[in-house]
Amino acid sequence: xxxxxxxxxxxxRNKETVFGIKKDDRRRHIYIIGKTGMGKTTLLERFVAQxxxxxxxxxxxxxxxxxxxxxxxxxxxxxxxxxxxxxxADRDWPIAxxxxxxxxxxxxxxxxSGIVGVFKKLxxxxxxxxxxxxxxxxxxALLETPGSTLLGVMRILVDKKYRKKVVAxxxxxxxxxxxxxEFPKWNDRVLQEVIAPIQNKVGQFLTSSLIRNIVGQTHxxxxxxxxxxxxxxxxxxxxxxxIGEDNSALLGAMMITxxxxxxxxxxxxxxxxxxxxxxxxxxxxxxxTESFANILSEARKYRLNLTLANxxxxxxxxxxxxxxxxxxxxxxxxxxxxxxxxxxxxEFEPVFTANDIVNxxxxxxxxxxxxxxxxxxxxxxxxLPPVEGEFSHENEEEVIAQTRKNYAASREETERKIxxxxxxxxxxxxxxxxxxxxxxxxVKTTKNSSSQEKNTGEKKEKPAKEKEKKKMFPxxxxxxx
Numbered sequence: 001x002x003x004x005x006x007x008x009x010x011x012x013r014n015k016e017t018v019f020g021i022k023k024d025d026r027r028r029h030i031y032i033i034g035k036t037g038m039g040k041t042t043l044l045e046r047f048v049a050q051x052x053x054x055x056x057x058x059x060x061x062x063x064x065x066x067x068x069x070x071x072x073x074x075x076x077x078x079x080x081x082x083x084x085x086x087x088x089a090d091r092d093w094p095i096a097x098x099x100x101x102x103x104x105x106x107x108x109x110x111x112x113s114g115i116v117g118v119f120k121k122l123x124x125x126x127x128x129x130x131x132x133x134x135x136x137x138x139x140x141a142l143l144e145t146p147g148s149t150l151l152g153v154m155r156i157l158v159d160k161k162y163r164k165k166v167v168a169x170x171x172x173x174x175x176x177x178x179x180x181x182e183f184p185k186w187n188d189r190v191l192q193e194v195i196a197p198i199q200n201k202v203g204q205f206l207t208s209s210l211i212r213n214i215v216g217q218t219h220x221x222x223x224x225x226x227x228x229x230x231x232x233x234x235x236x237x238x239x240x241x242x243i244g245e246d247n248s249a250l251l252g253a254m255m256i257t258x259x260x261x262x263x264x265x266x267x268x269x270x271x272x273x274x275x276x277x278x279x280x281x282x283x284x285x286x287x288x289t290e291s292f293a294n295i296l297s298e299a300r301k302y303r304l305n306l307t308l309a310n311x312x313x314x315x316x317x318x319x320x321x322x323x324x325x326x327x328x329x330x331x332x333x334x335x336x337x338x339x340x341x342x343x344x345x346x347e348f349e350p351v352f353t354a355n356d357i358v359n360x361x362x363x364x365x366x367x368x369x370x371x372x373x374x375x376x377x378x379x380x381x382x383x384l385p386p387v388e389g390e391f392s393h394e395n396e397e398e399v400i401a402q403t404r405k406n407y408a409a410s411r412e413e414t415e416r417k418i419x420x421x422x423x424x425x426x427x428x429x430x431x432x433x434x435x436x437x438x439x440x441x442x443v444k445t446t447k448n449s450s451s452q453e454k455n456t457g458e459k460k461e462k463p464a465k466e467k468e469k470k471k472m473f474p475x476x477x478x479x480x481x
Contacts, residue, residue: 034334065239114257117289
């Protein structure tokens with residue numbers, strides 16, 4: 001690929017010059033900040049378009065959905081086979097994404113911190129140390145148990161038989177001690193007090209079929225390490241308007257955690273053989289937990305190159321904010337508010353003041369560009385327009401079709417598997433864990449799912465015993481019987 005990704009132009013002595021950033025300097029990450037409508041997304045799209053054209057691997061996480069769909073329509077024909085389109089709003093064809101699958105012992109604390117961190121971020125006002133303590137021990141126990149999913153968090157708390165099975169195989173002495181020595185000593189009243197908050201918070205996600213059908217499958221249907229090494233394209237459409245703000249934050253944060261793990265697993269190949277993989281996160285504060293700081297400091301050596309964008313510095317946790325300004329090589333600002341301008345003035349002085357930053361016109365930027373590993377002085381520029389390319393609904397439809405074929409399963413099949421996994425949960429305990437029964441919109445059997453049922457030799461009429469069994473799990477699945 002080209003060693004320089006062009007994105008802006010500047011004037012020097014009345015001569016206009018287009019410039020960009022070198023590949024090696026992108027490995028030190030890029031942070032873009034600016035109010036909505038100033039040109040941040042257009043700038044991101046320009047980076048993405050050039051990376052796709054150059055044959056690079058990338059992941060774009062979009063909490064709005066518009067850019068993800070635009071990128072999808074702009075995929076050139078020759079790169080269509082490389083694309084995985086993760087769209088949770090495609091309810092009839094859920095992609096399996098199990099954040100707990102096959103986590104090596106040295107990475108379990110990262111996953112646990114990522115999961116606990118996103119719940120803590122979502123419910124900061126009602127979070128407590130005891131809730132975090134129990135949730136972390138539940139997650140750590142499940143990470144040692146093959147076949148576990150996030151659904152196991154609820155199950156390990158209410159199902160004694162399942163809990164006994166999990167605890168019997170624990171090797172971490174601290175986690176094992178919690179479940180064998182501490183948890184059993186709590187009486188029913190205390191258990192209700194400590195479990196109820198987790199049921200309430202985690203249950204909000206798991207009683208939603210949209211999330212449950214994605215995170216409740218035991219085997220992730222795509223391989224992130226393979227996506228990185230083979231320079232594939234992962235587009236995550238996490239539109240808050242379609243799937244909900246909390247669901248978007250949960251899936252995005254978990255994906256970033258798994259991408260970090262996949263990148264760190266590259267330690268098994270020489271650094272010079274690691275292909276660059278570009279991670280773009282728009283409105284990244286939605287997904288950033290405290291563990292995000294580790295990614296910024298560690299990612300470069302694994303060729304995971306971050307480009308982060310958001311609107312306000314105040315949206316960012318202090319730990320993450322310090323990690324950004326301590327580790328990011330290139331800083332780009334569009335117009336921002338007065339409070340953020342005062343903060344950024346320290347980065348851009350003495351060339352630009354806070355007053356300069358709050359008065360930037362649309363598509364105009366101030367930046368400190370890393371050049372050959374050295375942070376340069378601040379200067380002004382104008383971003384380039386979006387890369388012109390052909391938009392093809394035919395390619396878009398082909399990507400969606402191949403994603404469904406290669407990485408998704410029908411909703412009916414998915415819910416049957418989840419119900420089977422939950423088969424030993426007492427109906428009463430599961431109902432209590434879910435908090436309440438959820439009504440689902442009936443799913444029409446598609447032609448594809450009907451033929452699939454025929455091909456697997458399953459009959460439409462279930463045995464009476466099986467029918468009765470399915471009635472036991474209304475909170476897990478309304479349509480399995």
